[in-house]
Amino acid sequence: MHIGIVGLTGCSGCQCQFLNIYGGLSKLLERAKIDYFPLLQDDNVFEEFDVIFVEGSVTCGEDKEKLKLAREKARVLVALGSCACYGGIQASIEETACGHFCLPVSEVVEVDCKLPGCPVGVERLLESMAFLVNGVKPFEYPMTVCHECRINENDCIILKGGICQGPITLSGCGAPCPQMGVGCVGCRGDSDFPNYEAFVSLCESKGIPKERVEKLLFLFRRRR
Amino acid sequence: MRISWYLPETGLQDLVDSLSSFGRLAAPVRRGDGHVYEFVSSASDIDFNFTRTKLPPKKFLLPYKRMVGVYHPESMDYTPVGNEGGIVLLGVHPCDLHGIEVLARFFPELREKAFVVGVSCLPDEHCFCLDAGSAFAESALFDLFLVLLEGGFLLFVGSAKGIGVVEKLKGLIREATEEEIFLCRKFLEERTKLFRKRTLPLAGTSLLIEALYHSQVWEELSKDCLGCGTCTNVCPTCFCFASYDVPDIEGRKVKRVEFATSCQYPVHSLVAGGHYFRPSLSERFKHRYYHKLVGYTRQVGKAGCVGCGRCSFFCPVGIRMEEVLERLLYDQGVNHRC
Numbered sequence: 001m002h003i004g005i006v007g008l009t010g011c012s013g014c015q016c017q018f019l020n021i022y023g024g025l026s027k028l029l030e031r032a033k034i035d036y037f038p039l040l041q042d043d044n045v046f047e048e049f050d051v052i053f054v055e056g057s058v059t060c061g062e063d064k065e066k067l068k069l070a071r072e073k074a075r076v077l078v079a080l081g082s083c084a085c086y087g088g089i090q091a092s093i094e095e096t097a098c099g100h101f102c103l104p105v106s107e108v109v110e111v112d113c114k115l116p117g118c119p120v121g122v123e124r125l126l127e128s129m130a131f132l133v134n135g136v137k138p139f140e141y142p143m144t145v146c147h148e149c150r151i152n153e154n155d156c157i158i159l160k161g162g163i164c165q166g167p168i169t170l171s172g173c174g175a176p177c178p179q180m181g182v183g184c185v186g187c188r189g190d191s192d193f194p195n196y197e198a199f200v201s202l203c204e205s206k207g208i209p210k211e212r213v214e215k216l217l218f219l220f221r222r223r224r
Numbered sequence: 225m226r227i228s229w230y231l232p233e234t235g236l237q238d239l240v241d242s243l244s245s246f247g248r249l250a251a252p253v254r255r256g257d258g259h260v261y262e263f264v265s266s267a268s269d270i271d272f273n274f275t276r277t278k279l280p281p282k283k284f285l286l287p288y289k290r291m292v293g294v295y296h297p298e299s300m301d302y303t304p305v306g307n308e309g310g311i312v313l314l315g316v317h318p319c320d321l322h323g324i325e326v327l328a329r330f331f332p333e334l335r336e337k338a339f340v341v342g343v344s345c346l347p348d349e350h351c352f353c354l355d356a357g358s359a360f361a362e363s364a365l366f367d368l369f370l371v372l373l374e375g376g377f378l379l380f381v382g383s384a385k386g387i388g389v390v391e392k393l394k395g396l397i398r399e400a401t402e403e404e405i406f407l408c409r410k411f412l413e414e415r416t417k418l419f420r421k422r423t424l425p426l427a428g429t430s431l432l433i434e435a436l437y438h439s440q441v442w443e444e445l446s447k448d449c450l451g452c453g454t455c456t457n458v459c460p461t462c463f464c465f466a467s468y469d470v471p472d473i474e475g476r477k478v479k480r481v482e483f484a485t486s487c488q489y490p491v492h493s494l495v496a497g498g499h500y501f502r503p504s505l506s507e508r509f510k511h512r513y514y515h516k517l518v519g520y521t522r523q524v525g526k527a528g529c530v531g532c533g534r535c536s537f538f539c540p541v542g543i544r545m546e547e548v549l550e551r552l553l554y555d556q557g558v559n560h561r562c
Contacts, residue, residue, distance in 0.1 A: 130471050147452075192451075192489060202541055
């Protein structure tokens, strides 16, 4: 099995997560060959791939070309991290006068699998790798961050008076931020059919103006 | 043989030790702003001063994520993996005892798996177990029940296994005096007075709720709902689960994992072909009440709501089960047709 890891516009943090899977990486290398990973290795070939992971968003012509080539060469293309899935923080800025754009990978080419997160969680990455090297699409079951947060028996940030996007954010991270007492910022994007209206009125009832809430909401989420 | 005993406070560690033969012991301990059930070995870690734990004892009986089997991807030889070994739950309030009873009607093996020691409690404004008919341990599943008195516990026996434990504790416990039984009755009387004033008898409402299936109230009240699923995740009787098969990276074995899900998530009603049986928020919102109060009653003869108040207490937007039902069943002038 041949794997490639391509970086577009992003911080490279999600690519680095491949190094943070420790033991999992050596197991992966027994079954797959990493042909292309410029962040990590010097000798890279870009030929045929079973799986290509694309990190980052598309912000220039060069990104577009790179991505289209990756799509041609890959049997399975995985959008890795929130930039690739939703455009990332850089996409939360409105398009500028000089015509800059910032697109998620899926708006340029067809994507087979999305692994959001800022960065993508190591456990989720490892589990998805296990699926992919066995030729199976990673299992997806969209729940909310609240699901994992309740199960971890954390204290609820919202009930404590804070702001947390857990109720409308896709699960899969294990709710590490609320566990540390920090409200969820929604880096994994939307849960299924999120109720924005109810969330905005919840924040407004805590004295946060609507414009500010919307800024928070669309830090990671793709504005519709 | 008398069925009520007195155990001095200093005997709690002996009780803990005597239960070890039934399995690992979980009891309420303080964590963060609340209490959680955790495995303990020392009685000094246990804190009975709580109204409700963050998660119900369900977390040990029907773990939120559990591996149920392993198979080989080529031979397809499947080996079930059970969580062997019993469990002792010490310090379970009557509402949760009833919750365990409800779960055990769906999963009969739980009756054998757990040794349950109940403990008396005091209600807060979210408790409505009195209305739900689950404020007392009777007719629920328990082996022993402790009533907290000054300096000790009044100990009641609920099963044959419980009698065995009492036998082991001979020497430490003594028969309860009439005065202590009187104190216990007084405690229960005072406790009953602490419940919220407006009563809402849940028993017998299942037909009414079914009749109000198309009420506009559902649409109206669900507008605030974020669909986060907290209400079902903290519920002592919710048992919905989904499962998936996860291969290991070497490709040698595949694990089958079951995990708790929630009817509040759209994916819960998603079937092959992309159809959602409950596409709207109000349908999902209504479904929970309908299943708890109508579905469970028909399925196992006991309502799925035991009045523990967790769904109300932990709801991030403050939707209260009791208020929804009051609005549905009592408020006049609501357009119940749509």
